[in-house]
Amino acid sequence: MPILQKGANAPLATQTPVVRIQIGRGAIIGDIDVSAYVLGENGKVSGDPDMVFYGQRQSGDGSVLLDSASDTETVFALNLAATPARVQRIAFAATVPGAGADRPTFAKAASVALRIDGADPIVFPVPIEGAIETSMILGEIYRRAGAWKIRAVGQGFAGGLKPLAESFGIVIADDPAPPPAAPAPTSAPAPAPAVSLSKITLSKAQPKIDLTKKDGAFGEIKINLNWSAAPVKRGFFGGSRSIDLDLGCLYELRDGTKSGVQALGDMLGSFGSAPYIELSGDDRSGAVTEGEWLRVNGARWNDIKRLLLFAFIYEGAPNWAATDARITLHAPKSPPVEIRLEEGDSRKNMCAVALIENIGGEMRVSREVRYFSGHAEMDSAFNWGLRWVAGSKD
Template identity: 45%
Template structure:
């Protein structure tokens, strides 16, 4: 692997890199919220087409030449340069902090270009900047090249968007009167917004994309995994990866935390579902009921975090292209290991769908119960409605918290004691 320093450049062909590869941006940022994005620029280095900003609220370019995967411990962009239109001359990879912190607070970070290039950088390279232009792929004389930039930028993600000539979506205007002429077609705008459901019962609805379904719906659960059962002697803080703890307005709040099974809390993500034909079931790690994305129930729990080794928390995926076959899905979490203490978990669920603003639901109530019903996803006449529940349940005698939650929401499942496989 070629080790690059700031300012170093090279032709991809000379570096042993083809035209299809992964760009991985890994960031250590304890207690911070960081967004990683890719800007597709024209020959004038402008974001002349907002569809070529790939980030948490727009996970792919129109033809799929750049796709962002946020399911693991880093931001991974699958890049296929041959699929890019001739109008795109440069791909710029950036990171921006949301909140009061600045780039100097970052730990060890890196950008990896497949197995061909590694560009290490850290917060020690910066001062009070809120963003960094990490690296770029650019076309010159018909040849694609890579440059390790590492340039600090004072503004956050919105300022970066404006810097590259993009436009941020404004709040929807009031409906026009019937007599008003229809507005002229406009260039699509990038929405940097995020919807946070603050109170129990708050709702938000998503409409299908024109001529398509909802795409791949990603439900992520993250929390403060360092909460322990009792005071422990000081230990070296375990280093964790990107998107370790989702907080604030960004895609990936980052935090160093002890892993599950080492004195911390183990939260498990699960889902009760009801299909359009009335059949009901359960998706969760207990009992190895992982579900299926392509076939019924069109809901799949990611098995990668069964041991707590992954940094991206718990992840569940709903097939939004088959959402017409789903009536409702109850997203829940339970404390599988550790002393019940919801207030200390600082848990948050983020529900993301392509071309839609992410929806955030915080687990900001409860006490020492084992179970939390977090959110209800419903099919309402073809629209996808998300409701914040924040209902907590504790086992009563021989009746489990799972069963009590089931009774409360009327799924009618049969319960027995289960274990992780």
């Protein structure tokens, strides 16, 4: 396995490398933003779709996909054969959270590494000792004489994600954006909308948000549940067990149909037909870095009246604090909406996380984070009216 030093390069033996950004958090608290940039010869993007990050998980040309992200690893899947001839480099960067004089630098991290998986994995342990920067360009994949290579960069950058992205030519929207002015008559094409770096966290102080359709539809809506994979102890002699935390939802369609989507009982739903909601996989340990996903067919949003998202401790966790769980809703061309499962009741294994309602064709997301002893108690609290019996997973 080749191990690169800063400034070194190596050839890539595959057109479909997997790039892993691995960060030991150390003393850094909060989300570390990892991003990729599809660049031309001048080191700039050709447009905002060339930035891949938590709010835009795939490049416009489809060559770079943010495949998964956790607290310690972000994974990009690349298809270099799909890159247009104008693309000469793909850069990977990371930014620590915070603002002002108290913002941590990369010196506070335990470790940073860039790993390229392929026929012969390549690793670049990024030097961070004494680093004073809050952003860093970790490495880049670039063309040379018709072939692709990887270069270990490890270059610090002053400022946060916004100035870093702007250095690559990305147009960043101010947050919050001012209300749009009435358009003046013109024959010139409208400018492309700026990228929003906002990640909306619903809390007790801000419990609701309304999402508006883009281009007349929502597209594919993805809902992710992620949690800590660390085993938890079960008393003095019980050993330890990994947490099995399940994502699911209750749904009500416009025609009055009510039911649920969850792994328990193999009620996995369907994306292309009613209920237009589908559970993608069942992670029983939290070891899958991307967690669990619900997919909602936004093209059929008018057929859906409401959804109640829930998380359910199937086994392994004695309390909710041990899970460090959060649900994130991704709607196309909208900032991610995050809800953390806080203030849990260790006596109750069910959390109703969020209520998603169809309000006049738009989408209202309301934070609930209410805890119950099981499905039936939660159902009764939200007046769903379903009958529940005991079940299990194979």
